[in-house]
Amino acid sequence: MVKRYRYIPVLLTDKTIYLLSFAILAVVPAILQETFFVGIIAILFAAILGLYLLGSLKDPYLMVVWIPIGSYLGYFIVLFQNAVIPFSLFQIFLVLSFIVFGLNFFLSRNFHLRLTGHEMEWSLFFLFILFSLIYSPNRSEGLLYALRLFFLIGMVYLLLNTIRTKQQLTFILGVVVFISVILSIVSIKEGLLNKEAAVLGFLTSGQKIISRATGVQKDPNIFATHFFLPILLTASITLNRKIHWSKRIIGAILFIILFLGIISTYSRSGWIAISLSLLMMAIWFRQKKVIVALFLLGVLILLLFPNYQFILFNLIKRFFGVFTGEIDESSRVRIYLGIGAVKMFFDSYLWGVGFRGFPVVFPKIIPPQNTLGVVEPHNIFYTILAELGIVGFLIFLWIIGKILSTGIGVLKHPHVREDEYTMGSALVITFVAYLIFYQFYGGGLFDNNFWIIISLIFCLQRLRWNPQ
Secondary structure (H helix, E strand, O other): OOOOOOOOOOOOOOHHHHHHHHHHOOHHHHHOOHHHHHHHHHHHHHHHHHHHHHHHHHOOHHHOOOOHHHHHHOOEEEEOOOOOOOOEHHHHHHHHHHHHHHHHHHHHOOOOOOOOOOOHHHHHHHHHHHHHOOOOOOOHHHHHHHHHHHHHHHHHHHOOOOOOOHHHHHHHHHHHHHHHHHHHHHHHOOOOOOOHHHHHHHHHHOOOOOOOOOOOOOOHHHHHHHOOHHHHHHHHHHHHOOOOOOHHHHHHHHHHHHHHHHHHHOOHHHHHHHHHHHHHHHHHHHOOEEEEEHHHHHHHHHHHHHHHHHHHHHHHHHHHHHHHOOOHHHHHHHHHHHHHHHHHHHHHOOOOOOOOHHHHHHHHHHHHHOOOOOOOOOOOOHHHHHHHHHHHHHHHHHHHHHHHHHHHHHOOOOOOOOOHHHHHHHHHHHHHHHHHHHHOOOHHHOHHHHHHHHHHHHHHHHHHHOOO
């Protein structure tokens, strides 16, 4: 039972909140000039929402749990879509969670915050970013991105201080898998089972693909990253011999559905990241044969159906195209961006060109027509090297190493339980998968799901070392 704080003001009682919510939103039907039935529904919804908000005030987890859900729903629902700054579900739930947690923090008079133990390196990295804005050619945009990074780091502490039981963590992971399975089924139908798109891709030697699944994202590459955690979690369940066979079978079925989902995105960066991550997972559990068998099964299914052989042809071509640059312009653009980053680094190797300075400096080094107008970096490491120099890069490597050390420390705990080991393996390797993916794509520092994975690693560590 959720503890009721006796020091919360008298006005914030269940009855008062219920009546207040009822009274305020009772006028909604009149304002919207809707029917009486719709008005009743709106009133009931408002009453339930009011009670839920009150409950989240007493236990912020009830609000915070929606942050990963909103993030994995992407742009499924967007408020004020035509505005200058549209609001996604993730942004709405993140802001509400900060407000609810802040109110709970002060009203409960419990001024204790759990820390990660990584505050020194994170503070140095963020302060260096602010320092680089002094000489950055893109100062205004850099400040906005710095604030965005600040709130994402704050989200880590938000989740760390509200996820208090292993059941709460398990629930979040379960919901993420459920959402991803639904999205995967839709993506398979719209992508892999689109015969016309497969034939067109074959006729153009893989250069034209019209059926790339984007799901709840605007970019199929970003959508592919949504499958990293659920794929690796179901793989971890399937490969763990100590888990009951019935759960392993369910895990294998969900794994196949999710794996087909990421294939439907035709994201080469996503394929490379998940392939290497699954290889690491198989080595970790000493189950390489299972991964190979599942892979061969998928290839066999495609070969048995002539209509889908075109899909297999496109998959192979696009996979190797990211390394050779021979398939399409996007692969060659990555090479030009890398060359520009190297030149930028040698011009200012110690401090870099300044946070978010890459898009401004790059066109001065390489003509934009060579990259089809693309000026955003497509590699998280050379981005930091170019913008923050050796100093920022070393701090960043320090942060990455500490996070990996934290996750591996949970797995090597002498009293780690099987469910903790399964979740921990999935989270740590998912973190690595994101690092691999962002060697071929840009925006890694500002990926919501990437920071959620980091948050859950710290949550699992705290629950392992301090279950109470």
